Amino acid sequence: MESINIKSPQNIVYAKPRLMNDTNMHYCPGCGHSVVHKLVAEILDEMGVEEKTIGICPVGCAVFAYRYVDIDWIEAAHGRAPACASALKRLWPDHLIFTYQGDGDLACIGTAETIQTLNRGDSITIIFINNAIYGMTGGQMAPTTLMGMKTSTCPYGRQADLHGFPLKISDIAATLEGTCYVTRQAVNTVGNIRRARKAIRQAFENSMQGRGSSLVEIVSTCSAGWKMTPDQSNQWLADNMLPYYPLGDLKNTVDNK
């Protein structure tokens, strides 16, 4: 067949990132975590900083991120990744230090570390995967769970009188003096993936230039916890998550071109 013979290395326009290991990722089919891992691997390669980068893994589904992207990693206790990031950045100010955390990790058990780190203004990046649920432990309610959303610990849906309101961590982060860049992105469509890629790149540049703390929230899916197919999850995200967690920059003090 004619099209077969264009399969030569010089014609490759898209491939698995060089910094992504061959190890199969343990994530469920279609999980947003995988898409973001791929973006991180691509951007670090593009910036040529793989030898100068240290990532900090959370507790949650991304606990094994260190297996998949070929850079140095540290595993933090649940919620404590930003505190580790502060310490690392102060020890190695010329390094690119970032955390990668879920909403249970960052917005529940680690709320204090998140806010205090962003408020200190250390030049680190926090990548925050908001899937509105505790994915790893079986789909329990998180602080970010939407009103009325059903989870294994609120089977009749989240109610304000019983569970309070969904926490908008990025909105809080944008009010802190220490942050230079706070943005909310998603990876549910090809266009959103492209925008999320630019945002993570911007955050990493900020960290290397010593401009302050950057927070990139990625509104993401958990098809296992939400009990939907990956495609339905991407649609549900657009219909239900984005009205409450709208996309775009919440703060950008950097004049980027």
Next chain:
Amino acid sequence: MAKYRGVIEVDTERCKGCNLCAVACPLHLIELSTRVNHHGYNYAVQPDQTQCNGCSTCGIVCPDGCITVYRAEK
């Protein structure tokens, strides 16, 4: 007439059959095989390799980085 022709190659053992590439392809050129890989997933295939323009949408959306996209001028 499209200026480019393309073709994709799927790492079928890495594929998890999530179907997101099939949903995203603007030309609907991808489907899941009736066969399964050694993990038990129905992997993605591109049955008609003459229509693809190498736009890379499928590669970008594939969460697991299973798709290599080739593109050449016609």
